[in-house]
Amino acid sequence: MTLVMEETAVTNEAASAIAPVSAAELYAAILDGSVPFILDVRNEDDFDRWRVEGRASMNILNLPYFEFIEDEEASLETLAKHVSTEEEILVVCAKEGSAQYVAEILRDNGYSVSYLKEGITSWGDLYDVRDVVDGEYGRIIQIARPARGDLSFVLISDGQAAIVDPLRHIDYYLNSINEAGATLTHILDTHAHADHISGGPALKAATGANYYMHPYDAIHPLDMLPATISYNYLHDGQTFQVGQMTIKTIWFPGHTLGQVNYLATTPDGGRYLFTGDGIFLQSFGRPDLGGQGERWTPILYESMFHRLPPHLTDDTYILPAHFSQQDEDGGNGIFVETYATVKGQNDALKPRSLEEFTDYVLGSLPHFPEEYVEIKRVNAGLSQPDEEAASELELGKNICALS
Numbered sequence: 001m002t003l004v005m006e007e008t009a010v011t012n013e014a015a016s017a018i019a020p021v022s023a024a025e026l027y028a029a030i031l032d033g034s035v036p037f038i039l040d041v042r043n044e045d046d047f048d049r050w051r052v053e054g055r056a057s058m059n060i061l062n063l064p065y066f067e068f069i070e071d072e073e074a075s076l077e078t079l080a081k082h083v084s085t086e087e088e089i090l091v092v093c094a095k096e097g098s099a100q101y102v103a104e105i106l107r108d109n110g111y112s113v114s115y116l117k118e119g120i121t122s123w124g125d126l127y128d129v130r131d132v133v134d135g136e137y138g139r140i141i142q143i144a145r146p147a148r149g150d151l152s153f154v155l156i157s158d159g160q161a162a163i164v165d166p167l168r169h170i171d172y173y174l175n176s177i178n179e180a181g182a183t184l185t186h187i188l189d190t191h192a193h194a195d196h197i198s199g200g201p202a203l204k205a206a207t208g209a210n211y212y213m214h215p216y217d218a219i220h221p222l223d224m225l226p227a228t229i230s231y232n233y234l235h236d237g238q239t240f241q242v243g244q245m246t247i248k249t250i251w252f253p254g255h256t257l258g259q260v261n262y263l264a265t266t267p268d269g270g271r272y273l274f275t276g277d278g279i280f281l282q283s284f285g286r287p288d289l290g291g292q293g294e295r296w297t298p299i300l301y302e303s304m305f306h307r308l309p310p311h312l313t314d315d316t317y318i319l320p321a322h323f324s325q326q327d328e329d330g331g332n333g334i335f336v337e338t339y340a341t342v343k344g345q346n347d348a349l350k351p352r353s354l355e356e357f358t359d360y361v362l363g364s365l366p367h368f369p370e371e372y373v374e375i376k377r378v379n380a381g382l383s384q385p386d387e388e389a390a391s392e393l394e395l396g397k398n399i400c401a402l403s
Contacts, residue, residue: 018103020117021090023126027146030054030326031333036088039079041065041102042120050396052092052116052123052147054326059083065098068105076109085110095119123147124395127172132319132334137244137267139180142319142334143172149323149398150196151335153274155264157243162186164262164274165321166199168390170206173199184209186240188247190276190321191259192217192227192379194289194372195398197390201229201381214251217258220380221290222373229381234260250311252278254300255285255400263311271316273339279304280320281328281337283401284348288365289372294358301357304349314340324401348402366403371395 029035038060040047047062061082068075083089089111093099099115106113116123124147133140138157144150145167152165154176161182163173166189177184184207187200192213204211214234218227236251250261255277262274277285284304287296316339323335330337343349352360371393377383378393385393 018100018107019114020096021114022117023122024128026052026090026116026123027126027128027333030058030146031329031331033057036090036114037061037083038090038092039063039083039102039106040092040120041068041098042092042094046094050120050124050147052120053397056325056327065093065102068102072105076105079106085112087112089113091115092123093119095121121391124391125169127167127169128333129172129176130333132336133266133270133272135266135268135270138242140264140272140319141176142336143167143176144333144335145196146326147397148196148394151319151321151323153319155242155245155247156180156182157245159183160185160243162188162240162242162245162247163199163203164188164319165190165193165276166203168197168199168202168394170199170202173203174206186242186247187211188240188262188274189213189217190261190274190278191256192376193277193321194376195322195369195400196394197375197385198379200231204230214258214260216253217256218380220376220382221256221292223377223382225380225382227380227382229379234258236260248311250308252276252303252308254278254287254296254303256290257296257299259285259303261308261311263316271313272319273312273316274319274321276321277400278308278320279318279342279346279349280322280324280401281318281335281342282346282348283324284346285400286365286402287361288368289376289400293362293365297358297361298354300361301354305351312339314338314343318342322398322400361402364403366399369399 040062043064091099091103096119103113103115128144132142141154143152155162159182161177161184187203200211210232212234213231238249240247244267246265248263252259252261264272287300319336
């Protein structure tokens, strides 16, 4: 399938023959398996930090644009080793201009080529909205940020709405709720996030809805300073009613001391567990982002193997706050599986003794991004970045899961 290109006016006459592809079109192609060969022309450090990621079958090559400037012939020879002129190529750069420059060279050398409109930044800012459940009693909507592997959810029933783990750009949530003719009544963070800035406080300010967080997460784990944001205390077993949906709070410390899960039950017997950074579909949340990996690992073990299981049935659906690989979506862009399926595919849930679990966890920790310390400050209200600084803090894929 060939990408549907947008018609866009460009100032350069040569570039006008090369159509741009929007981030939304790129994601649609990733989902249906028709994404072209991707040529990323940013420098190597930026490419290593983050890039367009898709299904395992997707092909991507980093060949910096300055190499085309310095030696165009050699660059074309390198490219020819990876892709033929019969294949479609999508060129990606930081903002757009360098991709247009390289795309012109490729077009003039017989390639079918397009470029990513507004560059990699547009990919990073892309949000995807789709229904997980649409029943007579209401809806559960997944709002994802694919480039970051971030997931959040909106529950709507009988004119009321709740949001679980809202991301920074709040208009997507407000639009979904307004289009449904509902009123936001509950803003529910599963924990104080480290990888992204929560939209919870902004949504509270915009709507007046109550913002809920566990008090253990209202203290910065490294600075040991209390949060300055306004929030409502969560406690284990606390329940909320959103129309015909009942939401129960289940304390799940380990990733953070205040991490909770939310179990939503519906009139038709459906069970939907919003796990935050507790259990993912193919991993689980690392216990070291508070600087206490060795101390928090036994707490995580207790939560994962003793505290949570009594609340679960095999037909309970797991809806996590993150994904690591696009292929976790089951082919439809929706990241949800039954607990029975998750137990079968998630090696992290394999029964282990505490000693075995500790060795497994502490031996599988990825690097600790420095930005995460500052993001936790922001989420506690201890720091207020402007839009540019916030975007820089959130750059790249989340690294909340165990490797």
